[in-house]
Amino acid sequence: MYDIATDHAGGLNAALITLAFGFVFVLGLGLLAGRRVAWAVRMMQVYDAAPAMTKVAATLMLLSGGIHLALVPGHEGITGLLFVIDGLGFVGFAIAAFLTTWWRRPAILWLAATIVAYIVWVVAGWETPDQIGIACKLIELVALGLLTRLANPTRHTWPRRAWRAMAFPLMACVTTLGIWVGGLAHPDALHAHAGALLQPVAAVATPDQQAAAARLLADTRASIARYQDPAAAILAGFKPGPASSAEPLRHFENKGNAAAVLDPNRPQALVYAQTTHGLQLIGAMYQMPRAGQWGPDPGGPLTQWHQHEGICFSPFGFEFSFETPFWTCPVGSTSITTPPMLHVWIIDNGKEGPFSADLDKTVQRQLTGSS
Amino acid sequence: MNQRPSTNKSAAEIASVLVVVQASFSLMAGLSAIPFAIVEPGLRVLAVVTILMAAAMLWLARNLRRGRRWAWRWLVGLEVVSLAMTAFLSLLPIGTIRGPVPLLVNLVIPTAVLVLLAADRSDARGAA
Numbered sequence: 001m002y003d004i005a006t007d008h009a010g011g012l013n014a015a016l017i018t019l020a021f022g023f024v025f026v027l028g029l030g031l032l033a034g035r036r037v038a039w040a041v042r043m044m045q046v047y048d049a050a051p052a053m054t055k056v057a058a059t060l061m062l063l064s065g066g067i068h069l070a071l072v073p074g075h076e077g078i079t080g081l082l083f084v085i086d087g088l089g090f091v092g093f094a095i096a097a098f099l100t101t102w103w104r105r106p107a108i109l110w111l112a113a114t115i116v117a118y119i120v121w122v123v124a125g126w127e128t129p130d131q132i133g134i135a136c137k138l139i140e141l142v143a144l145g146l147l148t149r150l151a152n153p154t155r156h157t158w159p160r161r162a163w164r165a166m167a168f169p170l171m172a173c174v175t176t177l178g179i180w181v182g183g184l185a186h187p188d189a190l191h192a193h194a195g196a197l198l199q200p201v202a203a204v205a206t207p208d209q210q211a212a213a214a215r216l217l218a219d220t221r222a223s224i225a226r227y228q229d230p231a232a233a234i235l236a237g238f239k240p241g242p243a244s245s246a247e248p249l250r251h252f253e254n255k256g257n258a259a260a261v262l263d264p265n266r267p268q269a270l271v272y273a274q275t276t277h278g279l280q281l282i283g284a285m286y287q288m289p290r291a292g293q294w295g296p297d298p299g300g301p302l303t304q305w306h307q308h309e310g311i312c313f314s315p316f317g318f319e320f321s322f323e324t325p326f327w328t329c330p331v332g333s334t335s336i337t338t339p340p341m342l343h344v345w346i347i348d349n350g351k352e353g354p355f356s357a358d359l360d361k362t363v364q365r366q367l368t369g370s371s
Numbered sequence: 372m373n374q375r376p377s378t379n380k381s382a383a384e385i386a387s388v389l390v391v392v393q394a395s396f397s398l399m400a401g402l403s404a405i406p407f408a409i410v411e412p413g414l415r416v417l418a419v420v421t422i423l424m425a426a427a428m429l430w431l432a433r434n435l436r437r438g439r440r441w442a443w444r445w446l447v448g449l450e451v452v453s454l455a456m457t458a459f460l461s462l463l464p465i466g467t468i469r470g471p472v473p474l475l476v477n478l479v480i481p482t483a484v485l486v487l488l489a490a491d492r493s494d495a496r497g498a499a
């Protein structure tokens with residue numbers, strides 16, 4: 001569900017360069033201090049005197065600053081300006097951590113404000129959450145957690161201690177929720193519904209593509225007509241997927257057809273609807289062998305493949321939930337990305353059409369008799 | 372009693388912050404499964420187990436900061452299991468690790484926690 005936005009790719013390089021620069025800088029400083037260069041000795045003493053938590057927090061803020069500054073060219077207007085201010089601020093706090101005594105509280109405010117601003121931007125739809133943005137928030141969250149632990153706990157009364165213990169986990173949870181809400185409320189054009197990424201295709205189908213799509217539909221319908229009876233499908237090697245009260249559609253998969261590519265005579269799965277009078281064949285599903293390997297699309301935008309990602313799959317009972325933006329799943333389930341698939345619905349699929357990722361909700365209700 | 376002497380608590384403090392981050396993410400994963408659990412009975416169990424685990428991790432992080440040996444041992448066990456599962460799942464063709472976020476959350480943070488816990492123990496040994 002969360003990819004790396006093209007204009008954010010530079011952020012990853014900036015993070016690696018910033019890390020390498022920081023490492024080389026400290027290494028060089030140590031070498032110069034070893035040769036008794038006065039200013040290097042002084043700087044090294046300041047660096048050595050700082051607690052490990054300060055060093056790690058400063059490194060993380062430097063990383064975030066580097067990423068923000070690298071992303072300025074891809075962001076126009078107020079967002080770009082805020083990125084400049086934010087980036088320079090983080091670099092400033094990373095330096096101030098070694099030179100001043102007052103830096104901690106302003107840095108906490110700066111980090112919290114940056115995280116909150118990101119959530120606002122994402123929820124408002126001004127920024128699409130992607131892996132660079134989320135990774136940057138992760139870095140800032142850890143820095144924030146470290147800075148809150150740098151305070152002296154002995155001076156605090158119990159309400160302040162309780163707030164101190166709860167504020168950081170709460171911030172991490174709110175950040176997760178905010179990114180999630182933003183991502184679901186403003187999916188990009190290639191996300192048909194939560195968890196399904198569509199193959200990039202042209203906007204309009206050519207007459208040739210329309211004819212090819214119609215041919216694929218007719219060939220598929222003719223080929224799978226022999227499996228109207230599920231028993232015939234099982235005899236042919238299709239294995240029924242587990243039944244679930246939450247999912248009225250059942251996929252019968254045939255592993256023997258795994259290597260076939262968009263072959264109407266060898267579809268990877270058949271799709272049946274659980275109706276009030278038994279299973280009814282409603283379509284076929286073609287699937288590519290590997291994730292990220294888009295299949296041939298003879299119908300152009302009419303035959304658009306999709307792959308499911310960001311799904312937490314539980315092998316206990318074949319159940320699903322959604323992965324959080326920080327890529328975590330409930331214990332006992334794991335994140336999966338399916339190979340691309342193309343459904344061909346042989347029944348009238350209403351507004352969605354014969355190749356849509358999902359069965360039309362109205363059609364599904366009519367078939368299954370559910371409200 | 373059952374308390375480790377340590378001259379430098381930084382490693383344990385940093386590790387505890389990372390564990391709190393992990394616990395917060397686990398908590399959200401558990402809470403997010405609840406809507407699905409309405410229709411998927413297995414997820415009810417997984418959601419509850421995940422939330423309890425997140426609470427346990429917060430508790431372990433707190434006790435790690437206080438220098439409890441048992442918290443240290445439990446966290447080492449948890450992080451080793453987490454890393455082993457990540458290594459196993461990344462070998463399967465299911466796209467578990469794709470991009471910097473899963474890399475940081477599932478690989479870098481558990482590794483960093485283990486390294487910090489090891490550093491914390493060597494501090495404690497040095498102080499003893």
